[in-house]
Amino acid sequence: MGKKEKRTPLYSQVRDYVMDQIRQGKWKEGRRMPSETQLSKQFDVSRITVRGALTRLVEEGVIYRVQGRGTFVTTEGLEGEPVRYEKTGNEPQLIAFMIPRVDNRFTTSLLNGIDDELANSNYRMLLLRTHDSQKKEEELLHEAVRSGVKGIIVYPADGQTYNETMLRLAMDHFPIVVIDRYLRGVDTNCVCSDHYAGAYAATEHLLQLSHREIGFVTTVFTGTTSLEERLEGYKQALADYGVAFDRRRVLDSAVPEDIRSFLSEQSDLTALFAANEGVGLASIRAASAIGKSVPEQLSVVFFDDYDHAEDARIPPTCVSQQGEEIGRQSAKRLFALLERPIQDRISIRVPARLIVRRSTATAPNI
Template sequence: MPLYTQIRSYIEDHIRTGRWREGHRLPSETHLARQFEVSRITVKNAMSKLVEEGIIYRIQGRGTFVAMNEGGEPLRYKKGASSAGMIAFLIPRLDNRFTMNLLRGIERTLSEANIRILYLSTHDDDQREEQLLQEAIDTGVKGIIIYPVDGETYNETILRLTMDRFPIVVIDRYLKGIDTNCVCSDHRGGAYQATEHLLISGHRHIVFITSLFKGTTSLEERLEGYKQALAEYQVPFRRQYVVESTDSMSFRHLLLEHPEVTAAFAANEGIGQKVIEAAESIGRQIPNNLSVVFFDDYERSEAARIPPTCVLQQEEEIGRQAAQLLLTLIENPQQPRRSLRVPTQLMVRHSTGRALLERRSTKLPSN
């Protein structure tokens, strides 16, 4: 058997017998060249023909993957018994105001189109996310809305669905290197507003506190908005003022080591509340000794002991736009991909105030 044909048969046999299922990453060209003792050109030619036939596909910088299921049927045409009028909504959890409002916006829009929602919780676990995506496809849903797991990697099923033009919309953050349909808040603009509010109030030593953000574009954009505001107000960016932690002890140490800090911008509501607690535990009063602003709001925050200054996201609007975009994709999967940005709003309450030094400068001299 010619070497070219041997390589082709080897790949096809692995797919046909189920050893390599849809989405499986094939061995590299270098590996196959060593295995069959041929040149990489021979391997490349064999694989190029399989790509042309739609049996495998390539992703630049990531490898070559199986494009069809064991029956030789393209993924996008799989049909399930319960496929009529249903889409899947994957989200890390449904335990806060933000995610509840997202679901409300999606549900209201889809109910008008007589489409039901299959709700699936990933618990911020990338393996579970991959599994649930495949289960949704096997069920035969018409489309998918997904709030991806945080991190710099994304699962290959999202890649495959996107490349195969399956109706899928990503919310909250986009996926780097992939032209995906997505609906997000204006994270950069919201962070700029929050930081500018502190700068206008006289603060010059402002820390940015976040969870690990590498690869999570929503958090990366919030950091960029923070840096942009500092630059436009000619305040130097200090790397030591960026803290990637959700540990209250880290906040306490930061404030003790940097007594000059007068304000904090937290990347989300949970971190913001921990910052307030940490500050008060070492005698820093809010907002007299430390101003705090954060992304997102929480239920009945206006009635809190210290009503927070925060960046409001339009969660229902994000959900509504994501559902509307998905409906158009179900009708026409080949349309150009779109990235939609929903504006944010700064809500100023009582957790921020004038910088302490500026407050002193405006005091009347004592007799």
């Protein structure tokens, strides 16, 4: 265990190798260095890891790049050398926060939590939005490393896999923390809500109101661990209260027409648990569209709170995630990795809280 923690992360090995070649006089001033491809093969790391190491050396004024010619050891007055600034050692350093979008209370609170934690540090945030596209996510990871960020916090795009760049960065011990979800079988530092316990509490709330015909509505959940865990929490609560799980009670579509059809076909449902705010609000509208009143005929509870929810026509019962705490914990975990990149990867679970309002009531005919 102790020996493992003394290992140098791979991107630092590349940087140290370049510095040693220069100090020993093997690479003279003005010498063109090996290409990123050559260095990645030499160290058996990804090009993005090599690029990150070289970017730091450029920032330090040790090397410089010339478009179309390559990377060179610094020589004063050489044509093409960029202007270098005298550094005091106190300049703020960048970390990247990658997120699908910032459009609801949870994502905004994540941003606030990270920013609050950075406020008293020497780090500043580079915010990058992926629009839930794994292709865009991979492009932005490359952009972040080229920008010289010291670490990355990622709220991954939906999907059954992480992109290859994220995996390589994690394998190379580049400081990276994943929030909200993780990939089964892949060892990463992760900070997320306790999705299972939150879903269990929501379903148990309905069961304690004497509901037994309870549906589950979600977006496509396969491969997205946060949604898979919410389904498992729902199923376990049913089992603990002696209610058999029925796959026909699960709808994995957020399309309004599909929800209306689902509620019409499952006409004996008295309650719904929805996997997120968007699906939950769509379910309330769908119930109204087919003439089912909430909560008199159909109780609805969903994951994620939203601004001014208590002022809604039907104030919703929901599971509220502690976004700011998740943001703070992810930043703290990243700080620990920046101090010591080689250490055991851990998963941090932040409790979610059930907020009971007026979209749930005792089951009809009870």
